[in-house]
Ligand code: SF4
């Protein structure tokens with residue numbers, strides 16, 4: 001067992017435990033903070049897998065952006081609307097069906113895909129190749145995604161103005 | 163990583179276990195900057211802050227603990243250590259205790275990627291610049307956590323303001339950093355510093371290394387980028403004139419109102435660590451990082467072991483210089499209003515940084 | 529558009545002006561006075577801690593009655609015949625033993641009203657202003673020069689005299705010597 005195994009299990013544990021709490025805990029603020037640790041753990045696993053750029057973007061967008069926005073939403077609405085912000089369970093049967101199907105798909109993919117096992121491959125920086133790919137091979141998709149985001153932004157702004 | 167290898171070999175020879183060696187070496191070399199840099203710097207900076215502010219207001223500042231009060235911060239730390247650790251009944255105990263750790267960890271994370279000298283850089287990762295931006299996300303989360311768990315309107319307001327401010331000012335920061343990435347083609351802070359080696363006219367603020375037409379075309383836009391980056395990073399660390407999150411006159415002291423003792427000290431230390439980190443980033447990007455402006459004594463005398471030490475000194479002094487400028491600004495300018503703050507960011511800094519990005523992109527293409 | 533650039537220019541210009549001002553003040557000598565080491569000269573008629581020169585006090589109780597906050601408390605005992613209390617510096621004859629002269633300086637409001645009525649000018653303000661204490665009762669100053677034993681002795685003497693007089697009166701004889709009447 002090398003140090004990298006230990007670090008991997010550490011991050012995996014952080015991810016799993018906090019993800020478990022995200023869904024089970026009743027207090028939604030706690031949930032959001034646990035989500036932060038989940039994202040952190042996932043970023044760590046990305047780093048170990050050699051996907052450093054993805055890891056950093058994960059941190060910037062999810063930790064620095066999404067979670068913060070969620071917290072903002074919770075904190076701002078909590079005191080204004082006197083709705084108790086708790087998570088609860090409803091619609092068990094449809095949810096169970098959905099989760100079961102999704103779990104089935106995931107397991108099927110897990111079993112059927114051919115995993116590339118590379119032992120101690122040198123971790124090369126991925127940023128440059130990723131960047132080149134984004135603007136050459138996947139250029140159009142990249143731009144389209146940008147446009148979708150822009151539309152979402154404009155939509156949100158116009159909704160908020162009403 | 164000389165220190166890492168040394169520790170690893172030491173522990174390995176004792177325990178014959180590679181894992182133990184790795185873990186000890188990692189932990190110790192990770193804690194090293196904390197003890198040799200962050201703590202002494204925080205002590206020095208708090209004292210400097212007091213002295214600078216005092217002299218700017220024609221006062222003397224602390225004078226009685228040690229010569230010119232240089233032991234004042236040490237005394238303060240001892241006082242803070244002795245203080246009762248108060249957690250009010252209505253506070254959310256768990257989050258309240260985690261928040262200062264998260265804030266400090268977030269600001270300390272940045273130090274992992276700072277290039278202190280060519281021989282010492284915590285982690286020479288390829289994405290140094292991006293990593294530094296990413297790490298600040300934890301600070302925001304920690305601040306929100308502190309504000310929420312304090313269960314106090316001032317704390318919550320301060321935390322919200324702070325988070326909003328940091329998120330907004332991240333945009334001009336990233337835009338300026340993007341221009342640098344575009345010119346240099348690297349996000350590695352070490353490579354970035356190495357690119358600016360030689361004399362000071364090779365620094366990014368003077369258009370980077372090499373003599374060509376584009377270098378001279380860069381200079382004015384680099385200056386704009388430099389000022390933009392300095393202002394936006396200043397706002398990111400919540401310093402005056404951007405200190406509305408802890409505006410004393412309206413919010414007591416913002417998100418750390420409820421904290422006492424060492425937990426308060428952690429926020430305080432995080433603030434000063436942040437100040438240095440931000441200054442170091444600005445100097446690493448625009449002012450050559452650890453590079454000396456006039457060549458090295460080590461080269462002149464042929465003592466090559468001297469160079470990393472000189473580089474460290476240059477890096478530290480550039481950092482401290484910008485910290486001093488931050489203090490200077492703090493004691494010069496009044497605090498911005500919230501709307502002014504947002505106007506400055508969205509109406510001035512972001513458009514300027516954006517136009518700057520485009521112009522520099524065009525020049526690079528030329 | 530023009531306004532936009534003007535704003536930017538104005539912002540920079542004002543910030544730089546401000547920074548120049550603060551930078552200049554870095555080198556202006558500080559106005560701070562290092563207090564316990566360096567002290568300011570106090571004005572001539574400052575009002576600080578009271579002092580009573582007991583050699584001159586005739587125990588007339590005027591100061592105590594003038595005090596608006598009642599922080600002076602005086603008890604006197606008449607001297608018995610044959611005792612010479614001496615004279616005050618302005619020539620008044622002293623006739624009363626002052627057995628208690630307490631000033632509770634914690635209550636004192638430094639109005640100086642006690643100073644003017646004194647016939648012998650023996651109660652006055654000094655320039656001492658550093659007299660903080662950790663316990664409040666230490667701020668009650670006792671100015672009496674007699675030792676506690678002497679005070680009891682004087683009281684006992686006078687009581688004895690009174691008792692003797694009373695005894696004489698009871699016996700129907702006029703008092704041998706009229707007791708001096710000083711004060712009220
Ligand atoms: S100064 Fe005023 S308050 Fe103080 S003892 Fe004299 S009369 Fe009383």
Ligand code: SF4
Nearest residue numbers: 585586588589591646
């Ligand atoms: S007025 Fe002067 S003489 Fe009279 S009791 Fe007071 S201090 Fe003594």
